[in-house]
Amino acid sequence: MRVRTRQPQQASPWITHFDAERKSQLTARTFAIVNQKGGVGKSTTAVNLGAALAALGHSVLLVDMDPQGNATSGVGISKSSLALTTYHALVGGEPMERAIRPTGTERLEIVPSDLRLAGAEVELVSQIARETKLRAALRPVEGRYDLILVDCPPSLGLLTINALTAVQACVIPVQCEFYALEGLTQLMDTIALVRRHLNPVLSVAGVVLTMVDPRTKLSDQVADEVRRHFADLVFATEVPRSVRLAEAPSYGMTALSYAPSSRGAAAYRGLASELLARIGMPVVDGRHNHAEATRADVGDDRGHSADSDVAGDAPVERGADSAGGSGPVVDSCRAELSVRASRGQEGRGDGDG
């Protein structure tokens, strides 16, 4: 196992300022996997976190809110054969229930999506209560699932606003590359706006670092920078760059099915355990607990350059002290103020207005 202890942090002033607010327990059961930046690992996280939560014994509904339909194909559903999709539930007047499909993973179901959903963005504009369509569509089915994950498209348009209005919390994947923080100010502003006007319970459940390559200094620096900004809002479990995670969707399989002993699969099991701990939910099926997920577990990731780094195993974990604890609760208001404070006090130009 490679566990890197978090470096002594120079917590941003806004982090300590809001410490008192971290005491309450996050009770969210519905999550948007959101970041308007493209290709940061949203769909990979939605699919594999969903599969990992299901493996831990919870019934999970994955809602594909992206016209690209990557979460849909990621669980092995062909986009060419879809009768009913998220689009039909959002604007077609079909009950969401009719669009739900099983996946190859036990306890994981999906509302699939395809390109037709792109039309919803346009069609919704003129509709009454256009921001709350997903919330209304989900209401009749949400009681059937322990957890609901919504995979968002790479934009802050109406589809994402619908997702943020429908869920209780956000999980924000941040790719460990140079422009990682770019756009996060705008995202936090949007979350705060939705919270203020549409969904007062919306909070940020956590930030997950994705495509971490511990061999590169840049990856390390970016991870440290993100942790400096978001402190223990960042999950201790980091998702490593893993060829198995990238390959799995081409076989229509989650990484947990395709390469269960890979570092990527282990990372998502670790992330699932951590999320459950943060929201105070039990592991129903204890086969994969957090400790197991962080054990040496290279498995079939061997042989690929990015997967066979000197660390040897993964998930990379920093700040293990924050894993599995009571879990910080940072609501979007705080996040908004945080980002503003960091803007003002550190002069960071995120360049995203």
Ligand SMILES: Nc1ncnc2c1ncn2[C@@H]1O[C@H](COP(=O)(O)OP(=O)(O)OP(=O)(O)O)[C@@H](O)[C@H]1O
């Ligand atoms: N940890 C990882 N290691 C290696 N490849 C990854 C990892 N996570 C995601 N990928 C790959 O990176 C690409 C982008 O990932 P993904 O589709 O999950 O991002 P996204 O944020 O959903 O993208 P979009 O914004 O287009 O919806 C995909 O090809 C995916 O297979």
Ligand SMILES: [Mg+2]
């Ligand atoms: Mg995606």
